Every structure is written in C-alpha cells, then in structure tokens.
Amino acid sequence: MSGATGWEARAQRAIRGMFADAGVRGWLHVADLYRPEACVTIDPDEPVPVGSVYKVPLMAAFCRLADAGTLDPRERMTLGPADRMPGPTGISILRDDITLSLRDLVVLMMSVSDNTAADAVLRRVGTEAVDAVCRELGLPFTRIHGGVATTFAQLMAETGTESLGAAMRRLADNDATVPPVVYSPLLKASATPSDMARLLRAIWTGRAASAESCAFMRDAMGKQPWTHRLASGFPYDDVTVSGKTGTFGSMRHEAGVVELADGSAYTAVVFTQAARADSRLPRADAVIGAAARIAVEELRGNEGT
Known part of the structure; x- marks a missing residue:
C-alpha cells in the first residue's frame, strides 16, 4: 500500500508472509467500523470472483425492496426438485x-449458504435491483x-465440460490446466x-436499509455456523x-464483522486464492482468520495514530 505508515507496513509484511506460508494469494481490507480511515489493506480495490459472498448485496437489495413495500418478505415460495441448485446445504440437498x-x-442463504434459496431470492429480487x-x-x-x-453455467462453458460435476472435478485436478478465464x-x-x-x-451502522432491516441482516449473518475461516482467528x-463465506474453485473468502467485548468492532474482508486446487486445504481456510486477527491487533495497538 503506497504511503503506508510504519505500523501499517509492518502489518502488511506480516500478513503477506502468512499468505505465502499458507500457499495463497491474498486480498484484504480490515478497518475500524466507526473510523474506516483506520485500516489495514492489501490490494483492496482489485475485483475477484467472490462465490457466495454475492449473497450479502443480494440480501441488502431484498431488504430495501421490503422497506419500500415492493415485495412482501412473508411472501411464500414453493420450490420443487426442478428448482434445486447444486450445493451441499439446505434446500439444495432436499428431494421434495x-x-x-x-x-x-x-x-437460509446467509446462514448455511443455501444455493437454492439464494437463486429463488435472486429470481424474485432481480439483478437490476441488486x-x-x-x-x-x-x-x-x-x-x-x-x-x-x-457462475455454474459459465464454468461449464469455460472448462468445456457437459456437467457441473465434471467442471468441478476439472478445477480440483492439480494436474489439469484451468483456463485463466475461469x-x-x-x-x-x-x-x-x-x-x-x-x-x-452500511449494514452495521444502519445505512444500508431501515433500522429494522439492518438488524435483520446483522442477525442473519450472525447465524452462520462456519468457524473455520474468519472466526478461527477470534x-x-x-x-x-458475523460473516459470509464464499468458495469458488481454489478461491476461499469471508466478509464479516468482528465485535469485541469492549464495544469496538471491525469490518474484516479477506479473499484468497490457493496455489493448489484441493477441495480441502485447512491452512488456506485458517489464514483468513489469522490475517484478520493480525490486522485487528495492529489497529487496536495504534488507535489514535
């Protein structure tokens, strides 16, 4: 980061070293929730595919439409087998x-990252609203x-495969060459x-939607059960x-908020891409929490500077 202070540069060096040790390329933005100018960043403005992290802006769009009365949050939707999207959790694994x-x-889409639930919500909300x-x-x-x-349709086209399963196996094969466009x-x-x-x-300070809707969003993100990424550092x-994970091929991410006992809070966004394509890389998951913790500790140690 150009123009970084001494402590910021120290944090960046430490975090880059952690990323390297874990075998990942990393992008990071950790900031004081109430003083966002106090932050630690690594390539924070570079767009990357985010996997299920897209569900956070989708949730915000849903809440704004509900606030405006454009849709009824209690509206009921029936989803059958034909509506199922591939995924390991929630409605995606049901048959009826x-x-x-x-x-x-x-x-469901925020807590257990249910792909079928997210697809149904997006069809109702619309990409234009998001x-x-x-x-x-x-x-x-x-x-x-x-x-x-x-994303799934693009992945099949880009890998030249006829099914999502075959496309995912192609991505997970360390001996296969994955087209850069993926x-x-x-x-x-x-x-x-x-x-x-x-x-x-915006969600945590009540500016993303109404106060009631922002409280709903914070509660939904607080129900995520996964503790192997961001939460592992705390x-x-x-x-x-509270957070939302995202996974896509060799990319592992989480975007969330860390709230400490003294009332301080920090937005913590860490995106990574592993050098290997294995579906299970515990160190690549854990470095997300470890990097966020280093950044939070540096921010707390340099308050007011």
Whole structure:
C-alpha cells in the first residue's frame, strides 16, 4: 500500500508472509467500523470472483425492496426438485417440494449458504435491483451477474465440460490446466474487499436499509455456523464474529464483522486464492482468520495514530 505508515507496513509484511506460508494469494481490507480511515489493506480495490459472498448485496437489495413495500418478505415460495441448485446445504440437498417465506429463504442463504434459496431470492429480487443497491451504496466494482446459476453455467462453458460435476472435478485436478478465464471477474459474481467492507459498514451502522432491516441482516449473518475461516482467528466467548463465506474453485473468502467485548468492532474482508486446487486445504481456510486477527491487533495497538 503506497504511503503506508510504519505500523501499517509492518502489518502488511506480516500478513503477506502468512499468505505465502499458507500457499495463497491474498486480498484484504480490515478497518475500524466507526473510523474506516483506520485500516489495514492489501490490494483492496482489485475485483475477484467472490462465490457466495454475492449473497450479502443480494440480501441488502431484498431488504430495501421490503422497506419500500415492493415485495412482501412473508411472501411464500414453493420450490420443487426442478428448482434445486447444486450445493451441499439446505434446500439444495432436499428431494421434495418445500414452501418457505422469502425472508426465511434469505436466512437460509446467509446462514448455511443455501444455493437454492439464494437463486429463488435472486429470481424474485432481480439483478437490476441488486445492481441499483450497489450503485447507491457506493460499491462500484460489485457485480452479481445472475448469481450462482450464471457462475455454474459459465464454468461449464469455460472448462468445456457437459456437467457441473465434471467442471468441478476439472478445477480440483492439480494436474489439469484451468483456463485463466475461469477466475476472471468479468462474467461472474465479483467484488473488491473495499466494496464489501463498505457494504458491511452500511449494514452495521444502519445505512444500508431501515433500522429494522439492518438488524435483520446483522442477525442473519450472525447465524452462520462456519468457524473455520474468519472466526478461527477470534476463538473467544466474548468476541462475536458475523460473516459470509464464499468458495469458488481454489478461491476461499469471508466478509464479516468482528465485535469485541469492549464495544469496538471491525469490518474484516479477506479473499484468497490457493496455489493448489484441493477441495480441502485447512491452512488456506485458517489464514483468513489469522490475517484478520493480525490486522485487528495492529489497529487496536495504534488507535489514535
């Protein structure tokens, strides 16, 4: 980061070293929630494919439409087998028809990253509404491009495979050459760390939507059960970590907020891409939390500077 202070440069060096040790390329933006100018960043304005992190701006668009009365959050949707999107959680793994309210679908897409729920919400909200929210909240590099459905279709076309399973196996093969376009942000759900930090700040300070809707969004993100990424860096009972993970091939991400017992809070956005394509790389997951913790510790140690 050009013009970084001594402590900022120290934090950046430490975090880059951690990324290298974990075998990943990293992008990072960690900032004081109430003083966003106090931040630690690494390539914060570079767009990358974000996987399920796109569900955060989708949730914000849903809430704004609900606030405006354009849609009823209690509206019920019935999803059958033909509506299923591939995914390891939630409705995606069920076999029979299921009926839920729109807002419960939002909770599922945010808590267990349910792809089927997210696709149903996006079809109801519309990509135009999400793009509009991104413009209004100052997220110039965030695009969802049709969400998970478009990402999966693009992936099959780019890898020249006839099924999503075959495409995923191609990505997970360390001996296969993956076309560079697969990880291009141009046609997939993409964002920058700074965009996601700005969105999180708007949600936590009540500017992303109505006060009631922002409380709903914070609660939904607080219900995410995954602790292997961002939360792994803050394993304490008196620390609250709310977030949304995202995974796409060799990319592992999380965008969230860390709230400490003394009332301080930090937006923490860490995107990574591993050198290897293995589906399980515990060190690549854990470095997300470790890097965020180093950044938070540096910010706390240099308050007021």
